[in-house]
Amino acid sequence: xxxxxxxxxxxxxxxxxxxxxxxxxxxxxxxxxxxxxxxxxxxxxxxxxxxxxxxxxxxxxxxxxxxxxxxxxxxxxxxxxxxxxxxxxxxxxxxxxxxxxxxxxxxxxxxxxxxxxxxxxxxxxxxxxxxxxxxxxxxxxxxxxxxxxxxxxxxxxxxxxxxxxxxxxxxxxxxxxxxxxxxxxxxxxxxxxxxxxxxxxxxxxxxxxxxxxxxxxxxxxxxxxxxxxxxxxxxxxxxxxxxxxxxxxxxxxxxxxxxxxxxxxxxxxxxxxxxxxxxxxxxxxxxxxxxxxxxxxxxxxxxxxxxxxxxxxxxxxxxxxxxxxxxxxxxxxxxxxxxxxxxxxxxxxxxxxxxxxxxxxxxxxxxxxxxxxxxxxxxxxxxxxxxxxxxxxxxxxxxxxxxxxxxxxxxxxxxxxxxxxxxxxxxxxxxxxxxxxxxxxxxxxxxxxxxxxxxxxxxxxxxxxxxxxxxxxxxxxxxxxxxxxxxxxxxxxxxxxxxxxxxxxxxxxxxxxxxxxxxxxxxxxxxxxxxxxxxxxxxxxxxxxxxxxxxxxxxxxxxxxxxxxxxxxxxxxxxxxxxxxxxxxxxxxxxxxxxxxxxxxxxxxxxxxxxxxxxxxxxxxxxxxxxxxxxxxxxxxxxxxxxxxxxxxxxxxxxxxxxxxxxxxxxxxxxxxxxxxxxxxxxxxxxxxxxxxxxxxxxxxxxxxxxxxxxxxxxxxxxxxxxxxxxxxx
Numbered sequence: 037x038x039x040x041x042x043x044x045x046x047x048x049x050x051x052x053x054x055x056x057x058x059x060x061x062x063x064x065x066x067x068x069x070x071x072x073x074x075x076x077x078x079x080x081x082x083x084x085x086x087x088x089x090x091x092x093x094x095x096x097x098x099x100x101x102x103x104x105x106x107x108x109x110x111x112x113x114x115x116x117x118x119x120x121x122x123x124x125x126x127x128x129x130x131x132x133x134x135x136x137x138x139x140x141x142x143x144x145x146x147x148x149x150x151x152x153x154x155x156x157x158x159x160x161x162x163x164x165x166x167x168x169x170x171x172x173x174x175x176x177x178x179x180x181x182x183x184x185x186x187x188x189x190x191x192x193x194x195x196x197x198x199x200x201x202x203x204x205x206x207x208x209x210x211x212x213x214x215x216x217x218x219x220x221x222x223x224x225x226x227x228x229x230x231x232x233x234x235x236x237x238x239x240x241x242x243x244x245x246x247x248x249x250x251x252x253x254x255x256x257x258x259x260x261x262x263x264x265x266x267x268x269x270x271x272x273x274x275x276x277x278x279x280x281x282x283x284x285x286x287x288x289x290x291x292x293x294x295x296x297x298x299x300x301x302x303x304x305x306x307x308x309x310x311x312x313x314x315x316x317x318x319x320x321x322x323x324x325x326x327x328x329x330x331x332x333x334x335x336x337x338x339x340x341x342x343x344x345x346x347x348x349x350x351x352x353x354x355x356x357x358x359x360x361x362x363x364x365x366x367x368x369x370x371x372x373x374x375x376x377x378x379x380x381x382x383x384x385x386x387x388x389x390x391x392x393x394x395x396x397x398x399x400x401x402x403x404x405x406x407x408x409x410x411x412x413x414x415x416x417x418x419x420x421x422x423x424x425x426x427x428x429x430x431x432x433x434x435x436x437x438x439x440x441x442x443x444x445x446x447x448x449x450x451x452x453x454x455x456x457x458x459x460x461x462x463x464x465x466x467x468x469x470x471x472x473x474x475x476x477x478x479x480x481x482x483x484x485x486x487x488x489x490x491x492x493x494x495x496x497x498x499x500x501x502x503x504x505x506x507x508x509x510x511x512x513x514x515x516x517x518x519x520x521x522x523x524x525x526x527x528x529x530x531x532x533x534x535x536x537x538x539x540x541x542x543x544x545x546x547x548x549x550x551x552x553x554x555x556x557x558x559x560x561x562x563x564x565x566x567x568x569x570x571x572x573x574x575x576x577x578x579x580x581x582x583x584x585x586x587x588x589x590x591x592x593x594x595x596x597x598x599x600x601x602x603x604x605x606x607x608x609x610x611x612x613x614x615x616x617x618x619x620x621x622x623x624x625x626x627x628x629x630x631x632x633x634x635x636x637x638x639x640x641x642x643x644x645x646x647x648x649x650x651x652x653x654x655x656x657x658x659x660x661x662x663x664x665x666x667x668x669x670x671x672x673x674x675x676x677x678x679x680x681x682x683x684x685x686x687x688x689x690x691x692x693x694x695x696x697x698x699x700x701x702x703x704x705x706x707x708x709x710x711x712x713x714x715x716x717x718x719x720x721x722x723x724x725x726x727x728x729x730x731x732x733x734x735x736x737x738x739x740x741x742x743x744x745x746x747x748x749x750x751x752x753x754x755x756x757x758x759x760x761x762x763x764x765x766x
Contacts, residue, residue: 183214286310
């Protein structure tokens with residue numbers, strides 16, 4: 037049985053269909069927006085895997101090249117591993133969905149999104165979030181949705197809902213927002229130093245559109261949604277009210293929605309380990325604290341294994357609740373944090389620049405137990421990354437790559453290529469720094485930043501932003517203003533809400549929000565928000581932005597104590613780039629037959645020339661002297677003969693009436709026999725020979741473009757001091 041619903045959003049029709057395609061999936065939704073079409077499917081394993089202890093959820097977003105009428109490049113001519121944009125969009129869909137699943141449901145869930153049609157105007161990311169939400173809601177999987185999503189742009193003073201690709205080129209904001217009917221739960225995007233107040237307005241506007249998308253889905257879900265899947269953790273079990281009361285006496289800040297099935301065992305576990313856990317949480321060093329918690333888990337398992345075998349998950353969950361309770365009690369009742377900081381206090385910061393001798397720029401940024409070593413490398417236009425996207429192909433001149441090695445958290449893992457998290461964090465940091473980079477016309481370099489995380493205890497992506505700014509300034513990249521980033525957290529119980537500045541890993545894991553904000557003194561350049569509760573009000577959001585701004589200004593001040601502005605000169609190790617412009621009809625003269633001239637210039641000067649069809653020539657060299665030498669040769673080969681100018685030319689042909697002399701490459705003129713010498717010449721060969729170099733002066737260029745030269749006039753103007761001969765004159 038098939039169904040279809042539709043509504044108009046931003047003057048374009050949003051349509052959701054189900055029942056015709058992918059009918060063997062647990063849930064499927066075909067979403068159309070404009071002529072962009074995506075198919076979202078949700079499938080679920082019949083049983084959880086044996087020993088499964090975490091929520092197994094995966095999202096895969098893939099773009100079919102046929103959607104844009106293209107054939108894949110490469111040898112195999114088919115889609116391969118996910119591209120960066122596909123990974124980023126997979127994460128974008130995953131993040132607002134994940135918190136809404138029942139955590140006791142441990143069956144594997146897979147959401148797959150396939151782009152079937154792309155109209156080159158409407159991005160598929162927002163329809164993908166809506167489609168995934170609808171597919172999961174239709175499937176019967178335990179899920180507290182649906183959710184909606186929208187993109188907000190801003191051109192001038194006007195907000196634009198779901199801007200097209202063309203509108204985004206002019207936009208100062210590109211913000212994807214997702215959420216439930218009650219609140220915004222996820223947002224991600226960049227801004228060109230957007231004021232916090234403007235960001236708040238954008239979020240408020242976005243939530244109104246989100247509700248429209250939710251209303252549309254609910255019409256379909258009400259008619260075609262499957263009954264919710266029953267599972268062991270969901271089974272109703274009799275609750276002893278006395279035990280429940282004792283549980284919440286011991287852990288008043290335990291999760292209210294997750295009352296343990298075996299309360300008697302849970303209470304015994306709490307009584308056994310609570311004091312030990314709280315004592316361990318007072319250890320300030322992350323690794324020592326985690327080591328002690330691991331020991332407590334082992335001790336607890338050993339203590340209860342005889343009477344309660346195979347209860348490792350219950351013990352682990354209970355100890356997590358004890359940690360959560362202690363962290364939240366400290367914050368809410370004592371206004372303290374696990375590491376002893378104040379609620380709005382940033383961890384100690386140290387900065388260094390120029391830490392690596394052979395890089396073009398480097399910065400070391402340390403905030404508490406999070407440390408990022410960030411380098412900047414400058415390249416040429418030939419180093420740009422070719423991006424073959426579904427919508428268009430273009431060259432990318434700025435890249436930021438984020439690496440998170442296992443030693444940064446003291447772990448042992450096999451080294452592999454970048455995972456989804458590393459790609460996502462790199463893109464976020466890249467978005468944060470992009471708005472302050474100079475234009476290609478102002479700074480014609482390709483820029484690659486690499487952020488290597490050496491230590492991590494929360495907010496390593498924002499440390500990458502800070503380190504990136506340091507390394508850019510150290511490299512002499514003329515950024516418009518420094519950028520810093522901070523991660524904000526939240527602990528909320530009922531009406532009480534406390535915002536945390538510069539959260540550590542445990543506060544992220546046990547708290548209610550992870551809100552990363554990057555920007556300059558003027559405004560926000562990138563945000564990423566993930567919320568685990570649907571009780572975050574606009575007032576809390578506004579306060580979080582204001583608190584993050586204060587922290588950002590504090591961090592920027594610390595960074596500028598080390599390096600106030602970009603260095604005046606780029607690194608001597610960086611390539612030297614010189615840009616000159618010639619007339620397009622002169623390009624062939626620079627290239628020469630079979631590339632003869634351009635190769636000659638490159639070989640003789642040790643440079644590389646990139647010649648554009650518009651006549652713009654980019655000269656790349658190791659030294660400024662080599663670049664200038666190449667420039668002089670280009671000017672020589674493209675120069676026009678000028679009347680009144682003296683040239684040293686080569687005799688190419690001899691005739692009875694005179695000699696033809698090449699004065700510039702491919703440009704020759706005639707020296708009439710009467711102009712060869714100031715004395716009478718009977719025979720041309722008596723004065724000059726083929727191949728001989730002589731001085732000549734251009735005396736005329738006639739209406740037909742013929743060049744008339746005079747050796748006699750040139751010799752008259754030149755003096756020969758010190759016994760120099762004509763051949764010695766340059």
